[in-house]
Amino acid sequence: MTLDDCRALDHADPLRELRDLFTLPDGVIYLDGNSLGVMPTATPARVADVVAQEWGNGLIRSWNTASWIDMPQRLGNKLARLIGAAPDEVMCTDSTSINLYKVLFAAMSQAIDSGEPQRRTVVSERSNFPTDLYIAESLCRERGFTLKLVERVEDIPAALTPEVAVLMLTHVNYRTGVMHDMAALTEAAHAAGALTVWDLAHSAGAVPVKLNACNADFAIGCGYKYLNGGPGAPAFVWVNARHASRFEQPLSGWFGHAAPFAFTPHYQPAPGAARYLCGTQPIISLSALECGLDTVLAAEPFNADGEPMSALRIKSLALTDAFIALIEARCPGRFTLVTPREHGQRGSQVCLAMADAAEAQGNAAYAIVQALIARGVIGDFRAGDAQTPHILRFGFTPLYLSFEDVWHSVEHFVQVLEKEEWRRPEFNQKNAVT
Amino acid sequence: MTLDDCRALDHADPLRELRDLFTLPDGVIYLDGNSLGVMPTATPARVADVVAQEWGNGLIRSWNTASWIDMPQRLGNKLARLIGAAPDEVMCTDSTSINLYKVLFAAMSQAIDSGEPQRRTVVSERSNFPTDLYIAESLCRERGFTLKLVERVEDIPAALTPEVAVLMLTHVNYRTGVMHDMAALTEAAHAAGALTVWDLAHSAGAVPVKLNACNADFAIGCGYKYLNGGPGAPAFVWVNARHASRFEQPLSGWFGHAAPFAFTPHYQPAPGAARYLCGTQPIISLSALECGLDTVLAAEPFNADGEPMSALRIKSLALTDAFIALIEARCPGRFTLVTPREHGQRGSQVCLAMADAAEAQGNAAYAIVQALIARGVIGDFRAGDAQTPHILRFGFTPLYLSFEDVWHSVEHFVQVLEKEEWRRPEFNQKNAVT
Structure with missing residues (x-):
């Protein structure tokens, strides 16, 4: 999957104009709508x-x-x-x-x-x-x-x-x-x-x-x-x-x-x-x-049978499919997929854990999320414990996200990892709320 | 107590400029701050x-x-x-x-x-x-x-x-x-x-x-x-x-x-x-x-001893005193005072009931409140039952009410009663919320 492929998916997306219903800050790819959704333009x-x-x-x-x-x-x-x-x-x-x-x-x-x-x-x-x-x-x-x-x-x-x-x-x-x-x-x-x-x-x-x-x-x-x-x-x-x-x-x-x-x-x-x-x-x-x-x-989220959410669901699965495919293709071996690959068992988010055992125990997941946020890719971190790994969590809201957003978010992943940005001290200090 | 007396009290009121902190609609004397307070100008x-x-x-x-x-x-x-x-x-x-x-x-x-x-x-x-x-x-x-x-x-x-x-x-x-x-x-x-x-x-x-x-x-x-x-x-x-x-x-x-x-x-x-x-x-x-x-x-509601609310309390009692005095002087015999005359037992509101036994059982209290609202004097009505009378309820917020407001509100009472405005059918139909 290339950037051009993502642009083609956006071109064919029947929901693409819904993004205009929202006011997104410049320079942000917002993958945290599962924590706090984006402001609708009509709200103020x-x-x-x-x-x-x-x-x-x-x-x-x-x-x-x-x-x-x-x-x-x-x-x-x-x-x-x-x-x-x-x-x-x-x-x-x-x-x-x-x-x-x-x-x-x-x-x-x-x-x-x-x-x-x-x-x-x-x-x-x-x-x-x-x-x-x-x-x-x-x-x-x-x-x-x-x-x-x-x-x-x-x-x-x-x-x-x-x-x-x-x-x-x-x-x-x-x-x-x-x-x-x-x-x-x-x-x-x-x-x-x-x-x-x-x-x-x-x-x-x-x-x-x-x-x-x-x-x-x-x-x-x-x-x-x-x-x-x-x-x-x-x-x-x-x-x-x-x-x-x-x-x-x-x-x-x-x-x-x-x-x-x-x-x-x-x-x-x-x-x-x-x-x-x-x-x-x-x-x-x-x-x-x-x-x-x-x-x-x-989004008129009703199909011809009156079933709710069909168009949003189709796009949500396509976005998370694209994110999973790009992460696996461009950051091979770095992450384990926590969210199910099967559509019937997947919500509208993708959660990753560090594949490397030492990194999974350490601060890497937290620091990568912070480094991504510094680049404008906002996801969040959820701490694990003895039984469960630390999680890098990304929510995909089909109302305002594009396939090009997915492409660029993974490009930022690649940069954060290749340049080892996440090892910087400022990304390793925990905030009160994440 | 005359209108000039009320104006003199306003002139001497150390809190009179606090009204500028609020945006009050034109033509309204708001005696319902005990139900929903007025909008501060800073809020929007x-x-x-x-x-x-x-x-x-x-x-x-x-x-x-x-x-x-x-x-x-x-x-x-x-x-x-x-x-x-x-x-x-x-x-x-x-x-x-x-x-x-x-x-x-x-x-x-x-x-x-x-x-x-x-x-x-x-x-x-x-x-x-x-x-x-x-x-x-x-x-x-x-x-x-x-x-x-x-x-x-x-x-x-x-x-x-x-x-x-x-x-x-x-x-x-x-x-x-x-x-x-x-x-x-x-x-x-x-x-x-x-x-x-x-x-x-x-x-x-x-x-x-x-x-x-x-x-x-x-x-x-x-x-x-x-x-x-x-x-x-x-x-x-x-x-x-x-x-x-x-x-x-x-x-x-x-x-x-x-x-x-x-x-x-x-x-x-x-x-x-x-x-x-x-x-x-x-x-x-x-x-x-x-x-x-x-x-x-x-309002810096703290006196020299650090006791809270002294200035607001002094004005609140003066406002409710003035309202009681004017109602009793200008609508003699029409209302019974439900709220205590003693300062130590009085909140920042004045409640009245109809003095006449037939009116107390009937719709008068409700209709008078509606007729006052139509004139821009907003108070509220609280229904009684077999043991307790119907109530005309008026809250006095010293932050944004003046003594002249009190004078004019009682003037509207006089008009509503003298002209029997409250007997009009439109003031005798109950709303969902009052």
Whole structure:
């Protein structure tokens, strides 16, 4: 694959004009949209309008006149199309961690109410995103459940014993880029009498998700990665319709009440998805998230059968295929591919580890990422431990990345390695946040 | 009191220039800063910079380079000065409801750990803000506690029996404007072996609060009322230093972890106030909140003894005194004063009920508020029930209100009543949100 090949792929790319929906800084190839998505060009004006007009001029009246009160549901309805949910099933609200607390609590409550006193285990992966494990730890301790962590993807089905109440997984693993088979694992969980909680942080806006078609139970996810909602954007929560009316909300704040402005002293949950809300929502941040959702919807990510995300998915796989091919061709023997080569198991990211055993134990992965960042190729580093290698992680957002970007990013890899730039001291000092 | 008297008070007001820190719409007298504060003039440019520069150009790097990671604590340190807390004791984060869940859970945990199995009651007021009662209901049900609601302020001390684990109060009542004696009630609670949880939603930035001097245990509050942080601004949480190291966080998300970017699978709470955080914080909304905090700090609300809020408090009481005097002089016999006349028991709001028994049962309070809004005098309505009257509620923010505003607002009252404008059909149709 040559630079001209990449340019030809860009020329043929039906999504190439979507890049114009974003404002990218000069000199940056941004391979970190799985950590914080790029700013949509429409966002500054929309946020400015919410601040100066809706708040500044409308003041308290804007809860009605600017429909602030409807924002979590309006945004949720936009997002629903991207994750295979039905209208009025999704709310954009709070953080991923808090939404996970809500749905895991609700899933546990069903086990408690089931009359099966042995069903008190939550199964997840040790490599799941830590905040998911932390929330599960807290709820398990408080409610008398056990958290069981499996080491390998292939061990999950065998872990679904009669003790399991909930299978809690992140659909695309943040460290490895492995994508689970949601349909098969949901079916296996249900066959074992367990419910499923899916974290879509690295899926929504990145890969096709079919929550209802998979018959999933609960899902949550992040607004600031592939949905381009801005730093710390509100997250989202989905509950299968069959669980909605008995959804028990521990964070029973007034925005989830059937009549929040009646100011009655007892909690009565709202009949629909509004019960997934808790307190007053951050309107300015929600308005930025709406601009981000609109960029993904602008891709018209629906094929002729109404299947979501087909065009984005095709380009995402082509971008990650190209990156893998170029890394292997131009940096031979330097890296091990951590992300699966099989399309059906790959998210929208590519993770590498150092192939050399000494380098894998040392600082090379961290320092190469820093040297790339200094050249304007922004990816990130995720530390390993005794069992797992250090990771160089690169996210590929098909909305704003080109095949030429992929070419140039690998050219920077070649330069960093050939010139041994990564050995410079300034790339070997760890920052607080990476 | 005449219009000239009001103008003389404005002339002598040492805080009168603070109004220039705000952008108020033309033709509006805003008496609803206790529901949503006014936009600081500095906010649009600051938010625009966070969006276009820090996010748009800095992208993921801004967690370090723009110190996003420090925002909850940096803002918390600004707020600490206004509520009598010490540095590094306060975090600005999440919503009021969610922060209440955290601190009430932690307070309950202390009772559970105390070895006093009978201490399983939470005491509050029936007229407390509903979201506080809803959160308490949920936690009491889940953890085997009883929620006991008292009807009258004077009944609180007698309710502090040996069964009481937590006294949970809103310092200034949202409906009535009654301000509790935090020092005395905290002392009474401690004498009964109970802990205190204070909701400062209508206090922070409005009245002097001395959390440490009162020896309070836990406090939370709202960023979008007197702190002018914008619609749905992040809230705040404070924990007395003596409880900090054993603060048990149910919402154990990664931002509260001792080393969030080490990505370890087990939760280890951060040593300080960072453990009050849960997930990733909404940076754009936090940046607006910081501008709001700066407006209150610009009032230099510290007297010569370092006591906070003295100048703002003096003006707040003078404004509410003037409003009460003018309403009683110019609308004689039409309204009952719900808010205490005694300064020591009054927040920064004045609540009225209809004096006439028939009007008190009917739509008059609601319709008068709507007729005033149509004239640009924005207050709000809070519905009563069988025990409590309908309320016309007016908040007085000394940062941006003048005595002349008070005069004109009462002049509009007189016009609405004399012309019977409030009987018009359009003022008698209820909106979704008021």
